Amino acid sequence: MTSAGINRVAASQEEVQQQLERILSSREFRLPERTRKFLEFVVTETLAGRRDYLKAFTIAQAVFGRDANFDAQQDPCVRIEAGRLRRELEHYYLTAGGADRIIITIPKGGYAPVFDVIGGAEPADILPPEQANASGADNGQIHAATDAIGRNPADRRLWPRYWLLAAGTVIILASTAAILRQVGSPGVERETGLGANNRPTIIVERFDNVSGGNLASDISRGMTDDIIEKLVRFNDIVVVTAMPRSKSGEASLEPLYALQGSVRLEGSMLRSTARLVRRADAAVIWANNYDADMTVQGIPKTQASLAGDIATAVARPFGVMFQTDTATIAGRTDAFSCILSYYSYRSEMTVQAHEVAKSCLQRAVEQMPAESNVVALLSLIHLDEFRFSYQLHTKATAATLGLAKQLAEHAVQLDPKNARALQALMLANFFDNDPVAALSAGASAYASNPNDTEVAGEYGLRLSMSGEWERGCTLISEAVGKNAGPRGYYEVGMALCAFMRGDTRAAELWSRMSDLNYNPMHRLVLLSILGALGKKQEAEEQLDWIRRESPALIPNIRQEVTSRLARTEDQRRFLAGIEAAGLSVQ
Incomplete structure (x- = not known):
């Protein structure tokens, strides 16, 4: 056909x-x-x-x-x-x-x-991708191209690729526009679309009631309110519900994005659409549909659940608002550019990206010492030199950990409810061998913003490694289900969860789904699992990789395992897998 x-x-x-x-x-x-x-x-x-x-x-x-x-x-x-x-x-x-x-x-x-x-x-x-993404291409050109195709039936064969190229161009333009609007002084906020401390501003418009009737109207109003309540917990953005006005009555800030949507009732089903629009050119840079049966949880909980999903999709770390190229923003020191730089580095996990993000955050902290977010991210990037030392080729010293902890404590002092600051404090305490303080900070971070997938995932990991596997693994699973980033990072947590409950086949699956090149410790997890499964040949392949790419890890395996897994029985299970894989642990 x-x-x-x-x-x-x-x-x-x-x-x-x-x-x-x-x-x-x-x-x-x-x-x-x-x-x-x-x-x-x-x-x-x-x-x-x-x-x-x-x-x-x-x-x-x-x-x-x-x-x-x-x-x-x-x-x-x-x-x-x-x-x-x-x-x-x-x-x-x-x-x-x-x-x-x-x-x-x-x-x-x-x-x-x-x-x-x-x-x-x-x-x-x-049309080659590089031509479609050239600096001269804009949304109007994309529409003109697709309109021209539509007028000639013989050219409709090009539709699938033009739409793919158009989608790609919209995403690239969205990232570029978000970056370009970082430059400028507070006096040009109306043009930049950035709010306090150069954070991107989103105006949340009331969701449309497309069904009619009082119930749908109430739900649309409630959905909008719930989304706003959940979005404001993300400290990386500024949320507004109306155009801010100056004393003269003129618009003082032009929001960079608009979150729009609709609500439809079909029997017991609540159906909602949501889209994030770049206001400069009305380009839709993200959209999704959400369905839920209201008889399962009732209207208020269903409404709140969908609102949480929408807020998470829009503002979560590593999501649509934080996808960018490190090289494009190198050298800028406003808060949002440095936040973009940090998330780009965590996605790449390279020495060069780490240095770029670290330098940006250091300069940003000097310029904005009271900004809790950038202080927290600077803490995390120093902490990475301790916990990802084999990947970043750094020395995991007590001084490095001490600086990370000091910065995390300062970030929390600046904003006690900042989930990112509390996350940084949790991790610093965890690697400082203070699990009680770590889990206390983690609980506060999660309570502050349960829709932040990075907070949920990291808190889940610390709970699990501290021995609370059931609670921790539930949080990790939820984070993975919401596409938590970086890609392939939390899957290794799922592998550990399966391994510790004795399901080694599921553990191998999750381990192979993780990004094995993200951190040599991910290879070590797979090595232990393969050893437990008796897969000597496959284990030898992983061991060869570690010997070749990260030889410094081998004499420190016991130390690294005991610094992460709190319970003696968990340590024994993990190290037994390593031994079974053919590597004698010192």
């Missing part, structure tokens, strides 16, 4: 297989081996005529090694990896795959891939 120049039947198995190999071998396809196997499995099964069998249960068994007791409701590994795979396929077609004839996608709502064939397309027919 052919429609609009796209043929979903004509592609031969050989063509699809070649496209699969092209994707898997591309540098732009940046996923761990297990996710690659996910893609390979669903494509192969579809080509073999077994697409109807591609359910979460089947994939969990064939790809992730789950047994017959697998429960997709309790273990979201397939759903999480499917979401990650969809995002990475989109990235591939925005970059290396811009000229490919066959497009492989996995539509939401299932796991069976679709193979779109661009009829008659040649590389010259496709």
Whole structure:
């Protein structure tokens, strides 16, 4: 069947297989081996005529090694990896795959891939990503291009790629606009869209009632209020509900973003849409739909739950407002630029990115010594030199830890309810071998902003490693389910959770889903798991990597394990796996 120049039947198995190999071998396809196997499995099964069998249960068994007791409701590994795979396929077609004839996608709502064939397309027919993202391209040009295609039915074959390119350009423009608006003095706030201490300002508009009726009207008003209440807990942003006015009555601040949405009632179902709009050009830089059955929790809790999901998606660390390129903002010292620099560094986890973010934050603290957020992030970046020393090639000294703790305490003094400051204090106390103080600060951080996925994830990790595995692992699982960043970071926590409860197969799955190159300690976790499973050959591969890339870790394994795992029985279990893998622990 052919429609609009796209043929979903004509592609031969050989063509699809070649496209699969092209994707898997591309540098732009940046996923761990297990996710690659996910893609390979669903494509192969579809080509073999077994697409109807591609359910979460089947994939969990064939790809992730789950047994017959697998429960997709309790273990979201397939759903999480499917979401990650969809995002990475989109990235591939925005970059290396811009000229490919066959497009492989996995539509939401299932796991069976679709193979779109661009009829008659040649590389010259496709607008290259670098051309679409050139400085002269703007939203109007994108619309003009798509309008031109729409007028010529023969050119509709280009739709999928133009939309991908348009989406990519919007995201890039959003990041660039957020960065460019950092420059300037307080006197130009109306143009920059930045509020107090150069934080981005969001105006929350009342959600529309598209159903009519008093109940929907009450819910739309309540949803808006709940979203505002949850957004204001994120210290990195400024939230307003109306255009601020100067004494003369003129608008004194032009918000950078607008959060808009709607509410619809369909029986017992509450359906809401939300979108984040860049006000400078009305470009939608993020949008999502949310559904919930109000009979499960009742109206107030359902309303609050959806509001929390929306607030988290908009303002969470490593989310849409914090996606940027470190090099673009290097040298700037306003608070928000340094915050962007920090999150970019944590995503990259390289020595260079660390130095850029550290220098920015040091200068920002000198200029804004009373800004709790930048002091807290400076504390965290010093702490990283202690806890990520093998990755950053730093020395984990007592002086480094002491400075991080001093900064964290000062950040909390500046703002006792700042979740990021309390998170920094929690981590500093934890690595200073004071678990009671660490968990106290963590509890305060989580109470201050439970929708901050980084706070929830880090608090969950500290609870777990302190021996409170059930409580901690629940928080880690929730953070992973909300796409907490950095990518592949909290999955290693899920691996430890599974390992300590004796589910070594699930532990291996989660460990391989983590970013093994983020920190050599992630490799050490996988090594212990493989040793416990008796997988000597695979364990040797991980051990060879550690010997080659991080030899300084080997003589310090016992020290690193005991500094992280509080209970003796947890330490023994972990070190026993290392020994079983063939490495004698000193």
